[in-house]
Amino acid sequence: MKIDVLSLFPKMFEGVLGESILKKAKEKNAVEYNVINFREFADNKHGQVDDYPYGGGAGMVLKPQPIFDAVDHLTNQTEDNQKPRVVLLCPQGERYTQSKAEELSKEDHLIFICGHYEGYDERIREHVITDEISIGDFVLTGGELGAMVIIDSVVRLLPGVLGNEDSPVLDSFSSGLLEHPHYTRPADFRGLKVPPELISGNHKVIEEWRQKESIRRTYERRPDLLENYPLNDQQKSWIEKWRNS
Known part of the structure; x- marks a missing residue:
């Protein structure tokens, strides 16, 4: 370019x-x-x-x-x-x-x-x-x-610019949602612990946690982004639960 x-x-x-x-x-x-x-x-x-x-x-x-x-x-x-x-x-x-x-x-x-x-x-x-x-x-x-x-x-979106090609795809707004929270080591810092799902080693559990937290963060901080987002039934149930909690 x-x-x-x-x-x-x-x-x-x-x-x-x-x-x-x-x-x-x-x-x-x-x-x-x-x-x-x-x-x-x-x-x-x-x-x-x-x-x-x-x-x-x-x-x-x-x-x-x-x-x-x-x-x-x-x-x-x-x-x-x-x-x-x-x-x-x-x-x-x-x-x-x-x-x-x-x-x-x-x-x-x-x-x-x-x-x-x-x-x-x-x-x-x-x-x-x-x-x-x-x-x-x-x-x-x-x-x-x-x-x-x-x-x-x-x-930063040009091919080969970022070290990890998945990075721009997973950014906030690229998927239409805000990005999920991130954690790194140690797993327990001053009594503040990393969510157990992320250290479970179960990729399916990890992916579901990330998806849920991405929806949650968007719902709490930028609900306007969800107006045209194609939510599935599971995601709608999460939002309904947070709305009523």
Whole structure:
């Protein structure tokens, strides 16, 4: 996968992309990162990329020209004329989810646009981007942190990036549920004991415990996720029992 990032503050990405899983993914040639200061594409000698909004109002708006030219430049470099997904980080965008991460992880080329100031010229939304994404119902000073979150969640899903191929499959939200609790040694720590099912050695018992606890945790913390989840009769009986306890 190739990931291009258009940002006015490219140094913000150095630590994130140069550590941990994101660094290992690059070393394994699973991904290529390219962070560009789109001020380089400004068509004026001062490198100005923003201007006052028509009609007045507070703040400055990103001009269309630098973004259009930057995306054109990156798109022209794409092999086989394949169109990349162009993601705009924006509070007005689609709420980001694990299913969206899985969708984006199947792409060969992603371009992220990280804005600042008051907003974007609307022509950027209408004619350049393919996706508008928000990582939550709050406002940040720019799109950089949101882009980092999305890049991390996407890259870890690429084949061969994680040591255990089952890890992303078992993550919270990947199955539609929250993940079950985890325990490690010792089995008894300060009188706090690991559930007996997990040390029983019986794989069927262990799997049923994990499934039940995943349902329980989802019911207690994110019941909204169960609204469209295909519960079987056994799972429904567990929930009914917890509801009445």
